[in-house]
Amino acid sequence: MARVPEIVLAEDLNVTFRAADPELSHLRDLIFRRYPHEEWATFMRCGWRVIPDGLVLTLAALDPPGLGDMEEKVGNVLIREPYSRRIAVSAQAHTLAVGLVHSHPQGFQPCPSAIDDDMDTYYGERYLRGFAPGRPYVSLILAHKRGDLVVSGRVWWRGRWHVIKRAIFERLPNRTWVNGRRPPDPAPEARTARLSSAFSEEAAVRMRLATVAVVGAGGTGSAAIEVLARAGVGRLVVLDPDNLEDSNLERVHGSVPQHAASQTPKVVVARDHVRAIAPGCEFIGVKGSLPQSEAIDAVLTADVLLGCTDSQHGRLAISDLAARYLLPAIDAGVLLEGADGVVTAQVAQFRRFLAMDPCPRCRQMITQWRLNQELMSPDERQRRRADADAARLRGEDPSVYWRDEPQLDTVGYLTTAAGALAAGYVIGWITGRFDAPFSTLEASLLVPSFASVREESADAECHCRMARGWADQGARFAAITAPSHWPEVQRVS
Amino acid sequence: MSVERISAELALLREGGVDAEYYPKQSAVLYRSVPTSGAALSLPLASHVAVPVPSGYPAAAIDLGGLPVGSPLIGRAKGAANGPVITIAGQPYQFISYHPYQNEGGVWDPSKHGFHTYYTWILAWLGCLK
Numbered sequence: 001m002a003r004v005p006e007i008v009l010a011e012d013l014n015v016t017f018r019a020a021d022p023e024l025s026h027l028r029d030l031i032f033r034r035y036p037h038e039e040w041a042t043f044m045r046c047g048w049r050v051i052p053d054g055l056v057l058t059l060a061a062l063d064p065p066g067l068g069d070m071e072e073k074v075g076n077v078l079i080r081e082p083y084s085r086r087i088a089v090s091a092q093a094h095t096l097a098v099g100l101v102h103s104h105p106q107g108f109q110p111c112p113s114a115i116d117d118d119m120d121t122y123y124g125e126r127y128l129r130g131f132a133p134g135r136p137y138v139s140l141i142l143a144h145k146r147g148d149l150v151v152s153g154r155v156w157w158r159g160r161w162h163v164i165k166r167a168i169f170e171r172l173p174n175r176t177w178v179n180g181r182r183p184p185d186p187a188p189e190a191r192t193a194r195l196s197s198a199f200s201e202e203a204a205v206r207m208r209l210a211t212v213a214v215v216g217a218g219g220t221g222s223a224a225i226e227v228l229a230r231a232g233v234g235r236l237v238v239l240d241p242d243n244l245e246d247s248n249l250e251r252v253h254g255s256v257p258q259h260a261a262s263q264t265p266k267v268v269v270a271r272d273h274v275r276a277i278a279p280g281c282e283f284i285g286v287k288g289s290l291p292q293s294e295a296i297d298a299v300l301t302a303d304v305l306l307g308c309t310d311s312q313h314g315r316l317a318i319s320d321l322a323a324r325y326l327l328p329a330i331d332a333g334v335l336l337e338g339a340d341g342v343v344t345a346q347v348a349q350f351r352r353f354l355a356m357d358p359c360p361r362c363r364q365m366i367t368q369w370r371l372n373q374e375l376m377s378p379d380e381r382q383r384r385r386a387d388a389d390a391a392r393l394r395g396e397d398p399s400v401y402w403r404d405e406p407q408l409d410t411v412g413y414l415t416t417a418a419g420a421l422a423a424g425y426v427i428g429w430i431t432g433r434f435d436a437p438f439s440t441l442e443a444s445l446l447v448p449s450f451a452s453v454r455e456e457s458a459d460a461e462c463h464c465r466m467a468r469g470w471a472d473q474g475a476r477f478a479a480i481t482a483p484s485h486w487p488e489v490q491r492v493s
Numbered sequence: 494m495s496v497e498r499i500s501a502e503l504a505l506l507r508e509g510g511v512d513a514e515y516y517p518k519q520s521a522v523l524y525r526s527v528p529t530s531g532a533a534l535s536l537p538l539a540s541h542v543a544v545p546v547p548s549g550y551p552a553a554a555i556d557l558g559g560l561p562v563g564s565p566l567i568g569r570a571k572g573a574a575n576g577p578v579i580t581i582a583g584q585p586y587q588f589i590s591y592h593p594y595q596n597e598g599g600v601w602d603p604s605k606h607g608f609h610t611y612y613t614w615i616l617a618w619l620g621c622l623k
Binding site for chain 1: 547
């Protein structure tokens with residue numbers, strides 16, 4: 001008979017817990033150190049962000065037990081007072097949430113025991129309240145059960161206990177148990193039978209339980225969206241600020257001339273295309289851009305983000321989300337160049353942004369004047385162009401004020417290939433069947449070796465190293481903020 | 494707008510005795526009583542300077558400098574007075590075409606630079622009046 005939990009968990013908030021390497025690997029090494037038969041635990045610090053329908057928690061750091069901090073002679077977790085006191089006192093010196101993670105023995109359910117209830121009530125409702133007021137207290141249980149990494153969790157927040165509905169671990173599939181229950185597997189779909197036979201039914205289930213955020217619904221993004229919808233992803237969050245134009249019709253999957261004639265938002269084109277392909281896929285459309293606050297809220301519950309923006313500010317924002325909010329991302333872009341009537345370059349680039357990966361500045365991807373101009377308001381652009389014209393008349397360098405950029409040309413076969421391959425890497429991460437084994441992959445149609453891989457390193461003093469997992473609490477280390485002149489975000493569902 | 498970041502940068506300046514304040518409504522920082530090289534030119538020895546927070550900050554580089562409208566320093570400090578005017582605490586400021594990170598040799602690095610280091614550029618600007 002199932003035990004009735006002493007702690008009553010509210011299920012009205014969507015609480016998500018995210019973790020990434022190197023803290024995630026360290027965490028697993030720590031709490032499974034007495035596996036398979038005995039438990040172990042560690043305190044942790046978490047960043048957090050309140051979103052309209054929930055809370056996102058991010059593993060920022062571990063505060064592991066030292067010698068004598070926990071009782072080694074018993075099989076379950078027994079924390080000694082000096083360890084608790086040290087964590088509480090240190091919480092006064094930082095702004096992050098405090099939490100406790102412990103393991104359950106192999107094969108056991110990841111459900112809290114009566115001892116766990118006592119422990120969480122003690123820390124969450126009483127002990128830490130005076131030391132970390134107004135912050136969530138997070139409690140997680142991890143176990144290995146029938147080959148799965150299984151997780152359950154709860155958080156004390158604003159005077160109530162809330163169940164953690166999803167634990168998302170960077171490149172590490174898991175099963176999140178909710179309120180002591182293993183969620184039922186979604187029903188198999190005939191459409192994904194070949195994917196199931198190639199990667200297993202378990203992989204197909206992971207796809208159906210997953211959320212993918214796609215930033216940019218143009219040529220590259222629309223191809224990725226189509227691949228993901230056909231592959232059975234359960235939920236898609238798509239961001240794009242633009243309406244469809246005639247010149248997009250060569251590339252954007254799902255677009256028809258009527259969309260261009262009526263200036264239909266690209267997210268609406270994507271929504272209708274997804275509904276036609278996969279009616280069961282939940283679609284969240286956002287007409288807006290990262291890092292607008294509502295756009296961040298929308299993507300933070302995704303397992304993976306796929307960047308298809310071809311903008312410098314978009315890449316900075318994606319990298320920032322990977323580092324501060326532990327949202328793993330693949331960024332895809334294409335480049336087409338020509339001279340004297342001959343195409344000289346056709347390149348698809350894929351960049352991985354994990355929490356530990358270097359940011360676009362560390363990778364020398366940013367051209368500052370281009371980024372400045374991308375972020376300017378229309379008024380400022382107009383003023384700068386006028387200043388440049390005046391400088392030209394005075395015989396001075398106009399580029400101090402404004403530099404005209406040639407239109408970047410691209411073609412549908414290149415954007416479709418890039419989007420589809422990027423979606424493939426996303427599927428690899430979600431299913432756990434393969435990884436993106438590079439920091440940067442460049443595929444060129446015009447060189448015999450086709451593809452090259454680059455590993456890039458981060459500048460140790462760059463802000464991208466400073467606030468991994470700090471979420472909103474690391475706002476002062478943000479690489480970019482949303483310009484106030486951008487149009488307001490609109491939700492499309 | 495990165496309020497947390499700008500606040501931290503200005504706190505660093507205040508530790509060094511520099512009076513600077515962030516005005517979110519105007520999206521600008523006001524450096525108060527910045528010394529000038531005006532003594533030999535019979536010009537003011539100090540001036541308030543307004544600097545706009547660039548769109549997307551800190552992704553975009555800090556740029557421009559604003560002097561009080563009607564200030565005798567306008568035309569004596571480098572750059573044309575062709576920018577917009579903003580009003581802070583009742584005082585209008587004229588933005589001057591001063592671009593340290595575009596034609597003064599500065600390379601913007603948001604991990605190192607900010608409104609705390611931009612003060613040095615403002616000092617240099619008002620230290621070279623003509």
